[in-house]
Amino acid sequence: MKKIVTILGARPQFVKGAVLSRVIQKHNEIEEIIVHTGQHFDANMSAVFFEEMQIPKPKYNLNINGLNHGAMTGQMLEKIEEILLVEKPDAVVVYGDTNSTLAGALAAQKLQVKVVHVEAGLRSFNMQMPEEVNRILTDRIASLLSCPTEVSVNNLKKEGFGSFDILIEKHGDIMKDAVEFYSKVSEEKSSIISDLNLTKNQFVLATIHRQENTDSKEKLTNIFKALEEIHKIKQVVLPLHPRTKKMLEKYQLQPNITFIEPIGYFSMLELLKNCCLVVTDSGGLQKEAFFNKKFCVIAREETEWKELVDNGYASVSGTDTNKLVSDFNRFSATTKSFKEALYGDNVGEKIYQSIKKLIQ
Template identity: 70%
Template sequence: MKKIVTILGARPQFVKAAVLSRVISKFNEIEEVIVHTGQHYDVNMSKIFFDDMNIPTPKYNLHINGLSHAAMTGQMMEKIEDVLDKEKPEAVVVYGDTNSTIAGALTAKKMNIKVIHIEAGLRSFNMKMPEEVNRILTDRISDLLLCPTNTAIENLKKEGFDNFTNKVVKSGDIMKDAVEYYSQFSGDKSSIISNLKLEKNEFVLATIHRQENTNDIENLKSIFEGLEEISKVKMVVMPLHPRTKKILDSNNLKYKIRVIDPVGYFDMMELLKNCNLVVTDSGGLQKEAFFHKKHCIIAREETEWVELVDNGIAEIVGSKKESIITSFNEFQKAQIDFSIKLYGNNVGESIYKEIKDLLKQK
């Protein structure tokens, strides 16, 4: 039986990887070994997390976190090398754009092991973002690039991938499968809406955590002032990221919005299902908002998911208070067809077939 090693480092990657793991288990033709680098230490990622979400428990946990980018990536490569030397897989699967992604891809490539990159071809065109560096380098050394959108395919073509030996495939977005699967029972797993006494469509869900916002105090103030203004019309509920909380506290900044502790996946899904719209600087949440038929105000200067903006589903506003408020008011009147097909169907099975074909090659 052919073997793959899947390298994961952050909770969203586990959620996406669970889709492929279920398909692998269904066909029982490939052995999968899961490695958790430990990059994003998360107290919520306990045994309950894996049991409740039907996610395979990693065979290896490398416990690497809280270091600089260079130290983290270097230590990951060293330990991943030991795992790959022991497991001897035919291919390594990596997701997205974290340090775990590039560490897994680089280590595998240097050991002449095939690299499979899920969520390939995404670009923000902002080289100050560590994620942008990670995704560009991972794409270049991957053997199989599984792209979620036509835009991702075009990005790779513009970078000359037609001239390389890598195989580039439009697979669709695996997160769509995850949302469809977990949506079936998130209401049974979460009581956050009743616990917080929230009413459907009567609150705005907000998350802010990116360094370009949290490390620039003027940007942060402007965003929160915009959210505070919105709260006069609709309650704003914000699961507060520890980084954001630390900076707000250290600068004695307080705003009249409803701040709650960070939430688990099912709680976040229920908040998404029931909110009016989303304000975020998260990449993944932009898409999840769309999957739940919600508009999204993007508190960044760019997005990897340009099709959401092109179709009027999301709007990029940066950190400007006035732009946030204007976008909110416009979306209250917008009539958008959320049935538009942007991210494929049965993505997990499509990806599985491509991996199976790759493993047949010598």
């Protein structure tokens, strides 16, 4: 039986990885070994997390976290190489743009093991972002690039990937499969809407955690001023990221919105399903808003998900208070159908068939 090693390092990657794992188990033709680098240490990722999410438990847990980029990537590279020498896989699968992604790809490539990069071709065109560096380097050393959108395919073509010995395939966005699967059970698993006494379509879901925003007093102040203005119109509910909490305290900011503790994936899905709009600086949440038919105000200067903006479902609003508020008001008055199928369907199955072809 052919074998793949899947490298995961953060909770969103486990959710995406679970989609492909389910397809692999269904076909029972390929053995999958899961490695958790431990990059994003998350106390919620206990045995209960894996059981509830129906995610296979990792065979290896490297517990590498809390280090600077170089040290973290270097330690992961060393440990993953040791695992690959033992497991001898036919391919290594990596997701997204974390240090775990790059370390897994590098370790595999150095040992002449084929690399599959899921979520390939995404670009923010901001080289100050560590994620941008990780995704570009991973794309270049992969054997199979699984692209979520036409935009991501075109990004690769513009960079000359068409002349490299690399398979480029548009499969769609694997997170769409995950949202569809877990949406069926999230209401049973989470009571957050009743716990917070929220009414459907009467609140805004916000998340702010990106370092470029939290580390700037001016940017963070502007964003939260906008959220306070929005809160006067519709209640703003914000699960507070530890980094954001720390910086709000440091800058002595006390915004008048509804803060809640960090939440699990099922609760986040319930908030997404029931909110009227999303304000975020997260990458993944922009798409999840679209999957749940919600408009999204992006508190960043760029987005990797350009098609959301081009089709009128999101705005790149930056950190200007007035722009954030005006984009919220504009979307609040918009009635659009969310009819475009921007991210494909049955994505996990398509990725699986391409991996099978790659390693046969």
